[in-house]
Amino acid sequence: DIQMTQSPSSLSASVGDRVTITCRASQGIRNDLGWYQQKPGKAPKRLIYAASSLQSGVPSRFSGSGSGTEFTLTISSLQPEDFATYYCLQHNSFPWTFGQGTKVEIK
Amino acid sequence: QVTLRESGPALVKPTQTLTLTCTFSGFSLSTSGMCVSWIRQPPGKALEWLALIDWDDDKYYSTSLKTRLTISKDTSKNQVVLTMTNMDPVDTATYYCARTMVVAALQAFDIWGQGTMVTVSS
Numbered sequence: 713d714i715q716m717t718q719s720p721s722s723l724s725a726s727v728g729d730r731v732t733i734t735c736r737a738s739q740g741i742r743n744d745l746g747w748y749q750q751k752p753g754k755a756p757k758r759l760i761y762a763a764s765s766l767q768s769g770v771p772s773r774f775s776g777s778g779s780g781t782e783f784t785l786t787i788s789s790l791q792p793e794d795f796a797t798y799y800c801l802q803h804n805s806f807p808w809t810f811g812q813g814t815k816v817e818i819k
Numbered sequence: 820q821v822t823l824r825e826s827g828p829a830l831v832k833p834t835q836t837l838t839l840t841c842t843f844s845g846f847s848l849s850t851s852g853m854c855v856s857w858i859r860q861p862p863g864k865a866l867e868w869l870a871l872i873d874w875d876d877d878k879y880y881s882t883s884l885k886t887r888l889t890i891s892k893d894t895s896k897n898q899v900v901l902t903m904t905n906m907d908p909v910d911t912a913t914y915y916c917a918r919t920m921v922v923a924a925l926q927a928f929d930i931w932g933q934g935t936m937v938t939v940s941s
Contacts, residue, residue: 713882744925746927746928748866748928750866755915755931755932755933755934756866756915756928756931757931758927758928758929761924761926761927761929762924762926767929799865799866801866801868801927801928803919803925803927806871806879806880807868807879807880807881807882808856808868808871808927809868810865810866810867810868811865812865813865813866
């Protein structure tokens with residue numbers, strides 16, 4: 713199975729900060745990666761697909777980059793509604809695997 | 820508009836078999852490129868992918884759970900069913916279904932159901 717190592721597991725940031733979350737795959741996955749945001753008590757919501765493509769309707773302050781084994785999700789200017797938990801998912805090969813999540817909290 | 824909705828028992832006893840149904844609308848699982856997955860999330864923990872079924876009736880499973888899982892579809896009812904045998908308290912989780920499309924590239928989990936909480940307890 714491909715392991716997805718996500719870091720950090722949590723972070724504290726202020727509104728307006730630039731935030732970067734990283735996922736590393738245990739083997740190359742091309743750009744077969746998505747990023748998901750989850751708020752408490754809610755289903756996850758897709759932000760990014762194919763590593764860097766922005767889901768329709770998602771604010772442009774979210775961006776994704778990377779290919780192969782290292783990927784990043786960047787929030788360019790953190791907004792109050794962005795405080796949530798973020799997950800990466802690799803779908804290059806079965807079984808698909810998620811990262812362990814990054815909780816973004818208010819500083 | 821694409822929607823998915825999970826249904827099933829809220830409480831099951833240890834050793835019982837869990838059966839969950841995902842009822843969807845706005846797409847057909849007989850259309851080439853369409854897939855539905857099940858994902859779960861224990862309270863306070865990370866998401867875990869469980870299984871996927873595609874338009875061609877190909878099925879894929881989590882390595883650690885594959886001996887306990889069966890996924891199936893009823894295209895005429897727009898439903899996907901997941902069964903999990905020999906339930907244990909560690910299987911207590913919210914269970915989600917989500918759509919995947921293979922359109923030019925694979926697009927995983929663009930739409931999710933709201934989830935259904937399952938508690939395993941005697």
